[in-house]
Amino acid sequence: MSEANIYNQHLGQVPANYAALSPLTFLERAASVFPNRTAVVHGEVRRTWAETYRRCCQLASALSQRGIGVGDTVSIICPNLPEHFEAHFGVPMVGAVLNSINTRLDAASVAFILRHAEAKILITEREMSPIVNKALSLLEDDKLPLPLVIDIDDPSFSGGALLGDVTYEQFIAAGDPEFAWQMPANEWDAISLNYTSGTTGDPKGVVYHHRGAHLNAVSNALSWGMPSGAVYLWTLPMFHCNGWCFPWTIAAIAGTNVCLRHVRADLILSLVKSEKVDHLCGAPIVLSMMLGAEDEQKAGIEHKVKVMTAGAPPPAAVIQGMEELGFDVTQVYGLTETYGPCVVSEWKHEWDDQSVEARARLKARQGVRVQLQDGLMVADPVTLEPVERDGETIGEIFMRGNIVMKGYLKNAKTTDAAFAGGWFHSGDLAVWHPDGYVEIKDRSKDIIISGGENISSIEIEDTLYRHPLIQDVAVVAKPDEKWGEVPCAFVNLVDGANLTENEVIAYCREHMARFKVPKKVVFVNLPRTSTGKVQKFILRQWAVDAK
Template identity: 55%
Template sequence: MSAADYDALPRQPSNHQPLTPLLFLERAAQVYPENTAVVHGALRRSYRALRDRCVKLAHALAQGGIARGDTVAALLPNTPAMLECHYGVPMTGGVLNTLNTRLDAGTIAYCLDHGEAKVVIVDRELVPLLRMALTQCATKPLVIEVDDAEASDAARANRLDGATDYEAFLATGDAAWPWVMPGDEWDAIALNYTSGTTGRPKGVVYHHRGAQLLAIGNVLSAGMGKHPVYLWTLPMFHCNGWCFPWTVTAQAGVHVCLRAVRGPDMWRLMATEGVTHMCGAPIVMSTLLATPDAEKHALPHQVQFVVAGAPPPKAVLAAMKSAGFAVCHVYGLTECYGPSVVNEWHAAWNAKPAPEQAGLMARQGVRYIALESLAVMDPETMTTLPADGATMGEVMMRGNVVMKGYLKDAEATRKAFDGGWFHTGDLAVTYPDGYIQLKDRSKDIIISGGENISSIEVEDALYKHPAVAVAAVVARPDEKWGETPCAFIELRPGMGATAEELIAWCKQHLASYKVPRHVMFEELPKTSTGKIQKHVLRGKAKGG
């Protein structure tokens, strides 16, 4: 027997099909047609109905000229229409571009033009924003308006001249239409724009293969059994909701939609709908914990909370555990479909003291089963650094859940993949057990008198103070030291602290050179996904 004998066996339609998450919906509708797929206020929709609506959307779009490679944008909150777009748009061969609903009109106009969107599906609450954006667009896409019954009367009253009603548009489609399977799993399925904090946003392109693999990776990492009940606290516009629109459907689960993330609403839905899973940034955990006791509800069971974004403060992680949540800490970027690193928890760690457990949970962890390679490397020599918990380098990834590249930006794509790895721009250390822990973004590291200061480490110290609700630390120019840490603080309601008190507190927990020299109290600017906008704070620190 030789390799040639094995190689002679042909790859053909009977034994090789493109990977795509779109088939998850067909399977759920076939196997569990009457199971609830979507909950939104009083609305209950079955998997059969969800599947039919998605195919109708696809057919209607195809009749309107949408085909392989065409972009369809969605400016929507976490509503049933947004979920339907995650299937209906790629079922045409088109590419779904979910737009951040908190972007300014100029940036939305840029994304629409850069992505060459032929259609925009918009919630009526966001029509004024889209109207301003369209005045700045070079071309005018077809606009389809969604009238959501859960929106306010004022929001539902918004109209855009010439727009088509979403339900009327769906009515022109046929649920029996033979939707388009990707001819190649490398075909684009989605376009996601980065936050653009250092310039124009970059268009990150996902393919069907990566979306399918990451969606299944979520099932495994989030411990998601059959028929989960998933609360949509994570924006679906953010990395396509970390691929959970496809993940939940793969397990024939319930998508509990939510227009806005508010503490009382989350507690109510967790209790009344039997929520089992939810995702979000640390700010969502803080919102849950800060909800007044009178507006909290007893939970019927433990809720799995998958958290990513900035490393959650140890104090918040400990408080979530005390409140009865199981926290799964993940890490990723837009360029890797959302989470691709997970803090795999060891049963033996449960016997450790609570502070030590929180410290272990604050680490980002190890690669997702769907990610082939993860390393902390020297970006200049491209060598893997020692796993000593101290040597800092750049987090590098490679595998099937890394983006195709940046749309229309060959140079940025080349730089991102230099040396055969995806350069994340995040700085981390590797511990002897192979787990990584972020120490900073490369642009967020503070270099004071030649010493590297991790802003995350300083923030962790501040979060331990009982009066601190939210903390962010950035570099402030200093004539003597080059730059020094500057802290921006939001205090807990009803609690107080002075700058002097917090500086003294940090001196108890940090080396002297790491202690903030300046402390400012104000509401911190945040993105729609709860990430603190440090670029804004850097500007304030320089000017203040």
Template identity: 50%
Template sequence: MAGAVLCTLNVRHNSTMVSGLLKHSEAKIIFVDYQLLDTAKGAFKLLSEEGIKLPSLVLIPESHDSSPEVLEYESFLASGRTDFAVVRPNDEFDPIALNYTSGTTSSPKGVVYSHRGAYLNSLAAALLNEMLSMPVYLWTVPMFHCNGWCLTWAVAAQGGTNICMRNVTAEGIFDSIAAHNVTHMGGAPTVLNMIINAPARERRPLRGKVSVMTGGAPPPPQVLFKMEELGFKVTHSYGLTETYGPGTVCAWKPEWDSLPPEERAKIKARQGLQHLGMEEVDVKDPATMRSVPPDTKTMGEVMFRGNTVMNGYLKNIVATRDAFKGGWFRSGDLAVKHLDGYIELKDRAKDIVISGGENISTIEVESVIFSHPAVVEAAVVGRPDDHWGETPCAFVKLKDGCVASAEDIIEYCRDRLPRYMAPRTVVFEDLPKTSTGKTQKFVLRQKARAMGSLSKMSRIVFMSIIVLENVMKRKR
């Protein structure tokens, strides 16, 4: 209403990143929570050293006893006029928001949202979440991520109540649901994983069904199944920052209700169809731009077009042109299409493991590892191999109190997957995450590359054994 463009910054960024984004966005004013004031001051210092004009800082304090050198939020609001004229956009495609991608690469891109796209996606978000009037929404999706999947606006449109958490924990989620009678929430599969693995002392019985929208990464079927056991109703959506958050939804068919629980969970893990606000979603051959056949086997790239696709990347014409090459927004995600038109993600194009000429979906391998009773988190990347090109390398985190060896995980996968798909390497450690709960696979790929070729290591071990045997023979 002030005619400004909203640019929400990731609360986990350091001063260096914040200064870079303030510079790139040319921000004129920044609202800062008291817990992040030092980060903002550090960013201002870096901007000053570059001779860049600083934005005005408005502090949101813990109490009204704020420091006199900064403008405090309530005082700032009190200085306004109640009769001000609302500044409306000249055009529906004028920018309403600037959202930076999650930073899984070294340089986040600034995604420009239009008034039209945000309006349509907000209405679609209310429909996708089946929100009646006056919902109670628990925020476990960061509001800085795709403007909270546009639910900041959708909840307001329905006259809802927002329940906010500074730190997302399983105990905090269950406590908030019980205290405020939460009706809706959302979160990446990481959040769902946190809920289902909460110890009994942290859990609270649900008063009624809590609708949960998940996205950000394909949820393992086992996670979906266990969420439903706890009383949550899970809807799976899929999208990117460039599609205002969810661009598709796995719309549920009544005939699937009679299927066994495991089969229902597998279906719910699909990405589904475009929502009402998105014109079209397709899976295409990125070279020919032909749609792949709905045979559940032929992989192509997921592509979008419509009003709820970004205007482009701020100050990055080359990246914008590449993203829209062929007249569609190219997601970089690989998927197959089912006979009913539902799409199912198989991998990011950069994450697919090619071993001995065979394409291995890391999502499929991760899903099997997730089903191991001792595993709480898993991610699979390619490890260089002199013979096969690549072999699957699994990074695994075990549940507290559980024990499993690398050999256990490998054998478990070999019993359930074609042998070439089973991981050849298993590393036990905590998985690096973005602030939105996505596993930073580029970090894991770097670690896998640093391990070197597995075939080479195998040959070294093999040659060492031969040398040792020869030495023993000579001694005998």
């Protein structure tokens, strides 16, 4: 760039006009502007933003006293508790990297993550103690140094055990509430480490930077139209893409975090009413649970509640059911590698007069890029040539921009492959509609090729979800001597319902082309990850074994 350009002359970055982007500024602002506004609700615990800020400073100070600093990993395995929220700020306040671990993993997987992440500290909680204790034993067996274990001793849970030498409250009590924490020197510095759900083998460590966390937190508020002071219910795990970056979003809007240890329909609906919750997130299975609740539990919600759903393509029937209950559903789409949501099914007012069913089908499309994502396309996975926007031609979804991960931790080969051609390769197959909206048809590995015909498992699942007696469903390929592979449906019925395999197949024949109809139906509870994704690698083996 030429220095002769008048706009380059003595117009550089200085502290007065430039600061690294980081969501840490949201916390300080919330405490400064709304010190007495409720920040956290957990049972009898209610803390203001000023109190929450002090506790985060104490956590940061205590970590610093233990020698934790830039580039160190602090792991946490914990339900959606206030301490988990505080860790999203206290850990990066000292330049450390927060590694929030899936609470439903087995001990071997937890040990793998602690080992791979080189965790210096592990914050855990009584409910997690059986798995964590086994994981620590596995590290000992490998003669690896153990992280310092800090126990959250939450009175809302009875049982379990304290595994460390210090509790969380004792630990932060030693910290300075006026601690002079620092912003990152570079907004590209890592803020968090999230491991993929591991549905196809060992999880990969996805690294986020401060810039992306800041931008996606703002993007959440923009794409959802969240007002200042919104009341947000934690139905989404904080470990999943750092709760889709919502800990930082709620700080940005100085909202209220309503914590929820266990995701149950009765608890969700009760808190929506008692705390006047107006925003919540969750996988489609969470919405299905709410729809299946008793009528008296669903009654009495007299205010508007916005629901953001993702994790798996939600059936139009589920969206329609929630809308009929008075919940306003927004579908978003993204991956761990994109900080969670980076595509939104943005609503257009010209669709307001559509029928409920038509509205639901429009909302079932994944949508368009969020405001702060730079690029989204559906393209040929080899040539990266965009497909026709005809709603029929299938390609792979690609993204690029500021809310794409730094890369995979200690995995250069996979990082390079994921970014080949200057785009992030999602592995999801979709069509591109004429209006620019993306609609997923399947994961690349989930397309069923039967007799040379490509069959979308999602299309079959969407049809089956419309059956009034079916609550949960997943479809995978079953090997077949004649056709190569055929659809196999795994179905979970509504409580008390009865359906036979032949009745399900007959229903499908009425509602789809014959070659798409499942050749086998198995009634079973679906194996899911804690983020709501069906573990289809398990179902594929079950399909092989099914007679």
